[in-house]
Amino acid sequence: MSDSPKPDSGTTHFGFEQVPVGEKRARVAGVFDSVASKYDLMNDLMSLGVHRLWKRFVIDLAGVRSGEKVLDVAGGTGDLSREFAKSVGPRGMVVLSDINAAMLGEGRRRLADRGVVNLPIVQANAECLPFAEGSFDCITIGFGLRNVTDKDKALRSMCRALKPGGRLLVLEFSKPTSEGLSKIYDQYSFKLLPLMGRLVANDEASYRYLAESIRMHPDQATLKSMMDAAGFGRTQVYNLTGGVVAVHRGFRLE
């Protein structure tokens, strides 16, 4: 199964809605323009702080070494970039990229607050990354792939930007592995999440979209097969918190 837009109808999903392909990007941008300022606070509230552990797992699994080049796609507020910047040291390089200028602005401000100022920040679409082939040792995309219109194209683009032997880590919401958890998670996502959005960020619709977009995102096995089809090898799925979140890691082998 692929998650590309339907070529005949020219539509794709935006949450549970079908929208014209050209419209999705603008609507996703609208959501993130709206949530950017309270993004981290909402992440902490929504995940009860567990998102920090998920990100820690990605950082450890990435195993970034001194001197390596890392691209943080859809890096938003720069949580991953900040940690990678410590690992690569002065000889390496971390590029923070996001399609959304508001999120990048927020990321730049937060990085500067923590003393990280020498980090290139690039506004780029994951579907057509503006980097030469084989530029990076490691690419990560944390909670970003589900908002990309053409995921297959984005995966191919990231594969191209990796050096042979380089790895891509996708951190994304996924499908809970147990029925019981799935029911609780549904209630949480569609009842509590929009309510928190309304109370804390005064934006119920954006947080309803986040919940819907999670449901429309490919499950673990589908995303794995998409990565394999995009040219990755040794692809492995790591379910966290009962599959609520999954990390997919694949390598560009050639």
Add this chain to the structure above:
Amino acid sequence: MSTPPVLCAAAEIALNRYLRREPSVIEDCARLSGRCIELALPSGSLALTLEFIDSGVRVMPEPPNPPQVRVSGSPSALMRSLSLAAEGGTHFPGLTVEGDAELLAEFRDMVTRVGFDPEEWLAPLLGGVAAHRLVGGLRKAFDWTRGNTRRMADHGAEYLREETYDLARARDVGEWMDEVDDTRDALERLEARLKRLESGAEPRATASTRLRDA
């Protein structure tokens, strides 16, 4: 059964952090890039595969290709094999090895070559001087505890042996066991003679009876 991916990830993170402490080990990993070692528990209940890559090792639940060497054994046997290697041993006691044992020996050498220096681990957290003092203090405390424990056990054993006679000395036990063995042998010989007499069998001809008959 293959190991859950999250456990493989934990093993990979820990192993790579350890191996990366020694740059020459990472060079060796790069040289062996693409080669695989499958590790399994004896019953086959849990297995994982290590694949060498340029930056260390990749740990996976399933081997991507047929592994060059398969090792099965208990975790304690694996640890024993590592400690033997540190002492210069070249064999793998308690492990079943199928395939390229040289690759396994190379991996074992890499692991033992890295070594473990607690001062180096603590220095980034506490600073060099504090780490040195802390580790030195801990070593002294451990040595003191170990020495005192050993002395206390010796004194306790001596008291039980010499004062209360609840414990026997090893030499006395040895002598007693030898006597028990002699007694058992004598008893067995006597039983054999009695059995022969009871069955009415002809006693074996002795030199004196043969002379008398002649």
